[in-house]
Amino acid sequence: MYRHLEARLVEHFRDYLRRAYDLDFPKIVVELPPRVELGEYALPLAFELAKKLRKAPKKIAEEIVAGVGVIEGFTKLEVAGAGYINAYVDRAAMAKSLALDVHPEDKAPAGKILVEHSSINPNKAAHIGHLRNAILGDTFVRLLRFAQREVDVQNYIDNTGAQVADVVVGFQNLDRKSRAEIEALTKQTRFDYYCWDLYARVSQWYAADPTANTSKDRLKIRAQALHDIEHGGNETADLAELISVAVLRRHLETMDRLDIEYDFLPRESEILHLHFWDAAFTKLKESGALTYEDSGKNKGCWVMQRVGRTLLSAKEPGEASVKSASQTDAERVSQNEDNQKVIVRSNGTVGYVGKDIAYHMWKFGLLGKDFGYRKFYRYPNQHECWISAEHGEADHPHFGGVAEIYNVIDARQSEAQNTVIEALRALGHNDAADHYTHFSYEMVALTPRCAAELGYMLSDEDKTRAYIEVSGRKGFGVKADDLIDRLIASAKTEVDARHPEISDSQRVTISTQIAVGALRYFMLRFTKNSVIAFDFKEALSFEGETGPYAQYAAVRAANIFRKSGQNLQNFAKMHRAEDFSRYLNANKSHDSNEIWDLWLTASRTSNVVAQCIATTEPAHLAKHAFQLAQKFNSFYHHYPILQEADEGRKNFLLSTVAVVHRELTRVLGVMGIQVPEAM
RNA sequence: GGGCGCGUAGCUCAAACGGAUAGAGCAUCGGAUUUCUAAUCCGGCGGUUGCAGGUUCGAUUCCUGCCGCGCCUACCA
Numbered sequence: 095m096y097r098h099l100e101a102r103l104v105e106h107f108r109d110y111l112r113r114a115y116d117l118d119f120p121k122i123v124v125e126l127p128p129r130v131e132l133g134e135y136a137l138p139l140a141f142e143l144a145k146k147l148r149k150a151p152k153k154i155a156e157e158i159v160a161g162v163g164v165i166e167g168f169t170k171l172e173v174a175g176a177g178y179i180n181a182y183v184d185r186a187a188m189a190k191s192l193a194l195d196v197h198p199e200d201k202a203p204a205g206k207i208l209v210e211h212s213s214i215n216p217n218k219a220a221h222i223g224h225l226r227n228a229i230l231g232d233t234f235v236r237l238l239r240f241a242q243r244e245v246d247v248q249n250y251i252d253n254t255g256a257q258v259a260d261v262v263v264g265f266q267n268l269d270r271k272s273r274a275e276i277e278a279l280t281k282q283t284r285f286d287y288y289c290w291d292l293y294a295r296v297s298q299w300y301a302a303d304p305t306a307n308t309s310k311d312r313l314k315i316r317a318q319a320l321h322d323i324e325h326g327g328n329e330t331a332d333l334a335e336l337i338s339v340a341v342l343r344r345h346l347e348t349m350d351r352l353d354i355e356y357d358f359l360p361r362e363s364e365i366l367h368l369h370f371w372d373a374a375f376t377k378l379k380e381s382g383a384l385t386y387e388d389s390g391k392n393k394g395c396w397v398m399q400r401v402g403r404t405l406l407s408a409k410e411p412g413e414a415s416v417k418s419a420s421q422t423d424a425e426r427v428s429q430n431e432d433n434q435k436v437i438v439r440s441n442g443t444v445g446y447v448g449k450d451i452a453y454h455m456w457k458f459g460l461l462g463k464d465f466g467y468r469k470f471y472r473y474p475n476q477h478e479c480w481i482s483a484e485h486g487e488a489d490h491p492h493f494g495g496v497a498e499i500y501n502v503i504d505a506r507q508s509e510a511q512n513t514v515i516e517a518l519r520a521l522g523h524n525d526a527a528d529h530y531t532h533f534s535y536e537m538v539a540l541t542p543r544c545a546a547e548l549g550y551m552l553s554d555e556d557k558t559r560a561y562i563e564v565s566g567r568k569g570f571g572v573k574a575d576d577l578i579d580r581l582i583a584s585a586k587t588e589v590d591a592r593h594p595e596i597s598d599s600q601r602v603t604i605s606t607q608i609a610v611g612a613l614r615y616f617m618l619r620f621t622k623n624s625v626i627a628f629d630f631k632e633a634l635s636f637e638g639e640t641g642p643y644a645q646y647a648a649v650r651a652a653n654i655f656r657k658s659g660q661n662l663q664n665f666a667k668m669h670r671a672e673d674f675s676r677y678l679n680a681n682k683s684h685d686s687n688e689i690w691d692l693w694l695t696a697s698r699t700s701n702v703v704a705q706c707i708a709t710t711e712p713a714h715l716a717k718h719a720f721q722l723a724q725k726f727n728s729f730y731h732h733y734p735i736l737q738e739a740d741e742g743r744k745n746f747l748l749s750t751v752a753v754v755h756r757e758l759t760r761v762l763g764v765m766g767i768q769v770p771e772a773m
Numbered sequence: 774g775g776g777c778g779c780g781u782a783g784c785u786c787a788a789a790c791g792g793a794u795a796g797a798g799c800a801u802c803g804g805a806u807u808u809c810u811a812a813u814c815c816g817g818c819g820g821u822u823g824c825a826g827g828u829u830c831g832a833u834u835c836c837u838g839c840c841g842c843g844c845c846u847a848c849c850a
Contacts, residue, residue, distance in 0.1 A: 121790075123790065123791095123792090125792075125793095127793080128793060128794080129793095132793085136792090136793080138791095138792055138793090141792070141830070141831075144830070145829095145830090150830090151830075174793080175792090175793045176792090176793075176830080176831085177830090178792085178793070215850080252850065255849085255850050256849065256850055257850070362850095391848095392848075394848085395848060397848095432775085432846085436847085436848050437848095438848085439848040440848060441848075443848085445847095445848070445849080445850085446849075446850045447850095449850095504844095505777075505778070505844070505845085506844060506845060507845085508776090508777065508778095508844095508845075509776080509777085509845055509846070510845095510850095534777095534778095536778080536779090536843090536844085537844085539843095559842095559843095560842080560843090561843090563843095563844095588812070592810080592812085608812090619786075619787090619798095620785090620786070620787095621786085621787080623778060623779075624778095624779075624786075625778095625779085625843075625844090627785085629785090631799095632785070632799085635798095635799080635812095636812050637798090637799090637812055637813090638797090638798045638799060638812095639785095639786085639797065639798040639799085640798085640812085642812060643798095643812070643813090645812090646812055646813075647813090649810095649812095650809070650810080650813085651809095653809060653810075654809045655809090656809090657809055658809080705789060706789095708789070708790090709789050709790090711789075713787085714787095714789075717787070717788095717797085720797080720798090721797090724797090727813060727814070728813095728814065728815090730809075730813080730814085731805090731813070731814045731815085732814085733809095734808060734809070735809060736808085736809050737808070737809085751809090772810090773810085773812065
């Protein structure tokens, strides 16, 4: 609602500026005034105009306010501060549409969006770092869907890489398990935990031998395993398939605990076996994006020249050319080599980035090849998740060939992501490159205290650090399922104490919802590029700025309705005929302003969603949910609703509760957080 | 060395596009419950936004330099 009025306001001002000043203002900035007393919208445009018109901002603002005329939905414009133009909406009219929950038609841009997230190596249990990725990605998907966009969710599976090979090596050489034994293990609960430990043991096994020769031999075993797996059609590859699929299923189960689902799981094995790379390689060579090096340190490789880094040739103008003139040829050559990215190794094998280029050409429908598709996993809610296959089913949905993509991948991989984007440009696919977004975020690390709590020995240097990076190779980290278990147990203790009257299975449901709320909120409250230093105490908190705080506010709202005997879902709509203006305006008393502020905050959801999408930053939504809950809790405390004697005012207060409940539930839903029955 | 990011209250974090008095939570201190459940609310304390310049009517935000921290910089994935 808020967003549509804003659009109307901007349009009106743009028109006026064109008429009155003959000015084209493509971007009119609109802000939220610091307090509702100052209106619902603030435009600082007079400040900017001051330069052009060579007049005082305040004077210009007054001129505009006098000339701009009546705007539908607004009661007045006012000049405030040093030259702000504040716009005041018709509160009663806006409240009415909010109560009715009317949404003027939005024309969402056409074109499918593909969001890739999670992409956990299927060789060990998921940990907190993966949780951040999946929660950010899933929330972004929900944001896009809220904005009426069509979205496919993909989880890329690197099932032929070194990490899977390591676990296979572990089963074959350390634990010496037969295929049947491994198969039995995969059927046990949390097979991924077994792999977690095994992966750490193998990593030690490679390195921790005193005689260098043994270590070398072991790395040879690893290289052989990797080779066999990439090739396929042998015992090692079959084992890798068995293990990686079993771990993948575990990952899907873990993420489903947080209501995170995927539509399609493209795997590296199919990218290899369906020869995606060959198709891409041909195009890359034809376009000149890849060049063959016949000398130097990258001799025998196909490389990509990185752009954005100056190729220091004599042609460079300005200072750079002076600098390059003083360089020797040898320096220039070596610098150019440093700017090269090896895509195909001198032994003819393609590296990870090359496969990624092919995969991204497929995403945009530029490869001329497609995966086979097989049903893989049906969620309890019947949603079907598909997986890539060499020979797929005849009937399948169509994935790939999308208009826009978002890759939720941590910041350490920006370099690789940029290389893929550059490759698309080099192929002449600028439009695809422009619609390729690396949704970059920082890692989750552990505080030294947390690491110590987990029983890890820390060096003196580590103890002084703000955080310590998790490491799969060392088996150092907090496993996702463990964290979820602890959150549920902790919530259960509280729920048990508060609600002995309800059934245990219901208490488990509520505890789970609270745990998910706490976890998802925790991962969303930090902005993407701040490293999260994980700490159990903070993550297990249910008070203050947390998910349960917001859930609690919604539960309280529902409780009022339960006690009142009124219907929460229909109440606001049923009272649409009522005019709330006397409560909302009331001479702009403190009370009416405080309550209006609550309505106003509730109305801003679609605005915040748009902001989150534009900035690829879901943290704004978490902040918004918290603020709405905070304002509601304050309102809840100050206005005893069921005791209200004036029937009209009581209806108004109940409508307020109903609208806030609806919007808060909606916002939490976009974050993947449910509102429990009771708390 | 180069690239990217970060530095804001005791601690953990906000402040999209430069804007009105830099805000929350935690911690701490003090208060609120015969009421729609206190996982709550109200108040106090707490700031030279790393440092030094610059641009601007206006800078936490943009630019330059410096200091400190992290990540990336493989013919690994």
